[in-house]
Amino acid sequence: MTRNFLQELLGILLAYVGKTFDRSSKVLDFHHPHQLKEGLEGFSLELPDQPENLEQILVDCRDTLKYGVKTGHPRFFNQLSSGLDVIGLAGEWLTSTANTNMFTFEISPVFILMEEIVLRKMQEKVGWAAEEGDGIFCPGGSMSNLYSLLLARYDRYPEVKTGGMAELPRLALFTSEHSHYSIRKAAAVLGIGTKNVFVVKCDERGKMIPDELESCIIRAKTSGCVPFYVNATAGTTVYGAFDPLHNIADICAKHNLWMHVDAAWGGGLLMSKRHRGKLQGIERASSVTWNPHKMMGVPLQCAALLIRKKGLLQECNQLKAEYLFQPDKQYDVSYDTGDKSIQCGRHVDIFKLWLMWKAKGSEGFSMQVNRCLENAEYLFNCLSKRADFELVCKSKVAPKIKAKMMEEGMVMIGYQPLKDKVNFFRCVFSNPATRKEDVDFLLDEITRLGCGL
Amino acid sequence: MTRNFLQELLGILLAYVGKTFDRSSKVLDFHHPHQLKEGLEGFSLELPDQPENLEQILVDCRDTLKYGVKTGHPRFFNQLSSGLDVIGLAGEWLTSTANTNMFTFEISPVFILMEEIVLRKMQEKVGWAAEEGDGIFCPGGSMSNLYSLLLARYDRYPEVKTGGMAELPRLALFTSEHSHYSIRKAAAVLGIGTKNVFVVKCDERGKMIPDELESCIIRAKTSGCVPFYVNATAGTTVYGAFDPLHNIADICAKHNLWMHVDAAWGGGLLMSKRHRGKLQGIERASSVTWNPHKMMGVPLQCAALLIRKKGLLQECNQLKAEYLFQPDKQYDVSYDTGDKSIQCGRHVDIFKLWLMWKAKGSEGFSMQVNRCLENAEYLFNCLSKRADFELVCKSKVAPKIKAKMMEEGMVMIGYQPLKDKVNFFRCVFSNPATRKEDVDFLLDEITRLGCGL
Ligand SMILES: Cc1ncc(COP(=O)(O)O)c(C=O)c1O
Ligand SMILES: Cc1ncc(COP(=O)(O)O)c(C=O)c1O
Numbered sequence: 001m002t003r004n005f006l007q008e009l010l011g012i013l014l015a016y017v018g019k020t021f022d023r024s025s026k027v028l029d030f031h032h033p034h035q036l037k038e039g040l041e042g043f044s045l046e047l048p049d050q051p052e053n054l055e056q057i058l059v060d061c062r063d064t065l066k067y068g069v070k071t072g073h074p075r076f077f078n079q080l081s082s083g084l085d086v087i088g089l090a091g092e093w094l095t096s097t098a099n100t101n102m103f104t105f106e107i108s109p110v111f112i113l114m115e116e117i118v119l120r121k122m123q124e125k126v127g128w129a130a131e132e133g134d135g136i137f138c139p140g141g142s143m144s145n146l147y148s149l150l151l152a153r154y155d156r157y158p159e160v161k162t163g164g165m166a167e168l169p170r171l172a173l174f175t176s177e178h179s180h181y182s183i184r185k186a187a188a189v190l191g192i193g194t195k196n197v198f199v200v201k202c203d204e205r206g207k208m209i210p211d212e213l214e215s216c217i218i219r220a221k222t223s224g225c226v227p228f229y230v231n232a233t234a235g236t237t238v239y240g241a242f243d244p245l246h247n248i249a250d251i252c253a254k255h256n257l258w259m260h261v262d263a264a265w266g267g268g269l270l271m272s273k274r275h276r277g278k279l280q281g282i283e284r285a286s287s288v289t290w291n292p293h294k295m296m297g298v299p300l301q302c303a304a305l306l307i308r309k310k311g312l313l314q315e316c317n318q319l320k321a322e323y324l325f326q327p328d329k330q331y332d333v334s335y336d337t338g339d340k341s342i343q344c345g346r347h348v349d350i351f352k353l354w355l356m357w358k359a360k361g362s363e364g365f366s367m368q369v370n371r372c373l374e375n376a377e378y379l380f381n382c383l384s385k386r387a388d389f390e391l392v393c394k395s396k397v398a399p400k401i402k403a404k405m406m407e408e409g410m411v412m413i414g415y416q417p418l419k420d421k422v423n424f425f426r427c428v429f430s431n432p433a434t435r436k437e438d439v440d441f442l443l444d445e446i447t448r449l450g451c452g453l
Numbered sequence: 454m455t456r457n458f459l460q461e462l463l464g465i466l467l468a469y470v471g472k473t474f475d476r477s478s479k480v481l482d483f484h485h486p487h488q489l490k491e492g493l494e495g496f497s498l499e500l501p502d503q504p505e506n507l508e509q510i511l512v513d514c515r516d517t518l519k520y521g522v523k524t525g526h527p528r529f530f531n532q533l534s535s536g537l538d539v540i541g542l543a544g545e546w547l548t549s550t551a552n553t554n555m556f557t558f559e560i561s562p563v564f565i566l567m568e569e570i571v572l573r574k575m576q577e578k579v580g581w582a583a584e585e586g587d588g589i590f591c592p593g594g595s596m597s598n599l600y601s602l603l604l605a606r607y608d609r610y611p612e613v614k615t616g617g618m619a620e621l622p623r624l625a626l627f628t629s630e631h632s633h634y635s636i637r638k639a640a641a642v643l644g645i646g647t648k649n650v651f652v653v654k655c656d657e658r659g660k661m662i663p664d665e666l667e668s669c670i671i672r673a674k675t676s677g678c679v680p681f682y683v684n685a686t687a688g689t690t691v692y693g694a695f696d697p698l699h700n701i702a703d704i705c706a707k708h709n710l711w712m713h714v715d716a717a718w719g720g721g722l723l724m725s726k727r728h729r730g731k732l733q734g735i736e737r738a739s740s741v742t743w744n745p746h747k748m749m750g751v752p753l754q755c756a757a758l759l760i761r762k763k764g765l766l767q768e769c770n771q772l773k774a775e776y777l778f779q780p781d782k783q784y785d786v787s788y789d790t791g792d793k794s795i796q797c798g799r800h801v802d803i804f805k806l807w808l809m810w811k812a813k814g815s816e817g818f819s820m821q822v823n824r825c826l827e828n829a830e831y832l833f834n835c836l837s838k839r840a841d842f843e844l845v846c847k848s849k850v851a852p853k854i855k856a857k858m859m860e861e862g863m864v865m866i867g868y869q870p871l872k873d874k875v876n877f878f879r880c881v882f883s884n885p886a887t888r889k890e891d892v893d894f895l896l897d898e899i900t901r902l903g904c905g906l
Contacts, residue, residue: 013550033788050814069560096545097466099752107522139592142797164646165618181774191644193617299552301800321634323869330856335486344595347754361503403783416776
């Protein structure tokens with residue numbers, strides 16, 4: 001029964017994978033919330049008291065996919081995470097079948113070691129020496145950024161763990177106006193407060209201006225704050241800009257500040273010989289956020305935090321719960337890494353990345369990242385040749401085009417305003433399935449949908 | 454190619470599922486870290502520069518499972534999360550195939566609605582009125598507990614979001630000595646500090662003593678702290694004890710404190726008419742942690758935080774990032790729930806629970822939970838009849854038995870010391886596959902392994 005059921009499920013999933021890669025099928029079949037809630041064609045979201053039979057369960061599975069969004073479709077440009085890597089998928093299926101947890105070697109012997117090996121490899125790509133470096137996989141880049149702040153605070157003031165912020169001066173941290181909002185969110189969570197996040201101006205390309213950083217630091221000091229942390233972004237969320245890491249590292253060294261690099265999006269470029277130069281200086285960071293679930297196309301969630309200083313992560317977070325981290329086990333308990341985490345149970349996010357790395361090799365990841373950047377270059381060239389686009393449209397047309405686009409469902413891209421710029425389209429290239437023809441299609445669709453307005 | 458590869462993978466996974474349920478197969482095939490790292494029988498964990506072929510990838514998958522721990526084996530008693538529910542598994546496979554993200558209705562229309570519906574159902578089980586209640590699925594119960602503290606702090610002092618802890622008096626919170634360590638960890642992360650966590654004494658059964666709570670509150674006030682939060686545990690990690698919720702709720706009401714109930718483990722009992730009485734008073738909580746990935750046997754990760762007060766979660770956490778939460782979308786944007794989260798990208802943890810609920814009905818979950826408790830009762834009865842066990846062994850024998858047990862790999866159970874008690878075995882019943890014969894087997898094995906010592 002298990003066998004037949006899972007075999008039928010496989011059929012449904014394979015059909016979905018096939019459609020995902022089929023350009024003639026829609027990216028999504030849009031319905032409003034109330035339509036889905038009312039129950040479309042017998043697809044009811046309500047939960048029963050009595051069991052449904054397996055046949056109905058399979059129908060539910062088919063319908064769930066039908067009304068969803070094909071994030072792996074070559075014409076899905078909407079999010080930084082996209083693509084549907086079949087090996088990564090296999091990795092996730094195996095992970096869920098193993099259904100275990102990262103807290104100890106005892107119950108995750110293989111995955112714990114894989115995490116160590118992959119983290120070490122990523123640290124090498126960052127450029128840290130063999131005796132440096134620690135890290136952990138977290139549920140997303142926002143959590144990685146939170147960890148970095150937590151560690152920086154603890155490194156400077158270890159008494160915060162027991163005494164809380166009450167024992168500390170007013171702390172200040174620095175991040176650019178184009179940086180990801182998770183830095184400010186983490187400051188709120190950690191009890192530092194968003195108003196102690198100094199927002200540093202960027203140039204017109206979205207890169208942090210080092211002189212502005214230095215003025216902010218001085219301003220913070222004058223106002224009685226103690227600066228302790230700078231976040232530099234390597235690949236900003238909207239422009240894909242790279243902050244000048246060497247200049248920022250110089251300033252951090254001068255003022256004795258923790259330097260974090262949020263390379264959630266841009267980290268993938270470290271895999272590419274051609275493009276890794278954009279992250280020059282990252283080896284000077286105290287910590288790095290790098291999300292394989294973005295540019296590298298690994299299924300969600302897969303996000304690493306790398307820390308240069310060994311031992312700090314453990315010291316900062318450990319509480320030595322006796323029911324998990326018994327010191328008198330029969331194996332080397334330094335492999336029980338769970339107390340490094342602010343979680344207890346921790347999902348196995350490592351296996352799919354490890355398996356993809358095996359299947360592609362470092363070379364394969366490099367090629368994949370290069371192709372994303374080629375697509376971006378192609379888009380840029382197309383746009384500069386076309387008269388029917390402005391690089392940032394000076395009108396309110398984007399939300400209207402997007403609404404039509406969602407209803408037709410053939411392509412998906414995000415839009416947003418930014419400071420003095422009104423709504424514009426943000427085109428993401430992380431999907432390995434995307435080809436030049438998809439970029440052409442996108443531009444033609446935007447033109448077509450915009451024409452009638 | 455995709456089809457053949459995934460079909461072969463399915464074969465490997467089905468074989469593993471078969472072994473998981475086969476009592477004659479081992480729970481684990483133990484190896485030390487260094488053995489696994491050296492590469493057993495050609496299984497290399499190292500990452501290559503050049504791609505491996507698909508055949509090798511399938512071998513890697515088989516080996517990964519081979520050296521892992523079968524957490525769904527009927528004789529796995531080691532962790533609060535266990536079992537291998539085939540429908541839950543199907544749910545995870547579909548989730549990873551859909552590979553999307555919970556931040557907006559735009560890219561997760563179906564899953565966002567499922568989360569709303571399941572949360573509402575859980576709130577009903579807690580006993581909240583229809584107009585009350587909000588919630589979110591988080592990466593684990595520890596994060597749910599962290600959210601509860603964050604919300605309680607914000608509810609009392611909304612200025613903390615911008616100003617940080619610097620603007621607040623010294624806060625104090627209360628939790629029992631048997632409560633989960635994630636409460637203290639969260640206090641460290643949030644900048645409250647672990648020494649401001651007042652640890653309340655328990656009776657000999659592991660239940661918080663209400664009078665002790667009240668004395669702690671008074672002591673905290675006298676020492677200049679401002680009490681704001683009490684964590685009551687419904688199902689402690691080691692004893693499975695239930696704190697007296699009504700008494701605690703009375704004290705919280707009297708002192709105007711946020712009452713959180715950590716029902717990460719015990720929440721499943723709310724599904725059972727026979728046992729839900731153990732959580733009487735939970736309806737008076739301000740927030741509840743409830744992990745379907747524990748007692749209810751849902752695959753990891755699946756953890757809910759429920760909050761009684763509507764709107765608070767959004768207010769506390771929102772930062773209104775323009776690239777995600779555009780207000781001018783074509784649909785009802787109140788369904789873009791992502792800004793309630795302290796994460797940005799958020800894994801879809803809801804589908805497998807929704808699907809299991811469909812397949813079992815509320816009735817099925819009730820029966821499943823009842824069976825876990827019957828197993829526990831059976832163990833208790835067996836022990837009281839046997840002369841070769843003490844309910845808590847007064848010796849150092851547990852770690853030695855455990856080491857032998859791991860090496861033989863036929864059964865798995867955790868041990869630990871607790872206060873004046875030396876190492877004892879903690880037997881967990883959450884695995885739906887466990888039958889009485891497995892309990893018998895466990896006891897006989899412990900006796901057999903212990904005999905030679
Ligand atoms: C009572 C209790 N609360 C919270 C947790 C933490 O849950 P998680 O491992 O999902 O973070 C546990 C885990 O064992 C627990 O027993
Ligand atoms: C630069 C940057 N950092 C961090 C994040 C957060 O990553 P996650 O969604 O995995 O939390 C994002 C997400 O878009 C990002 O663009």
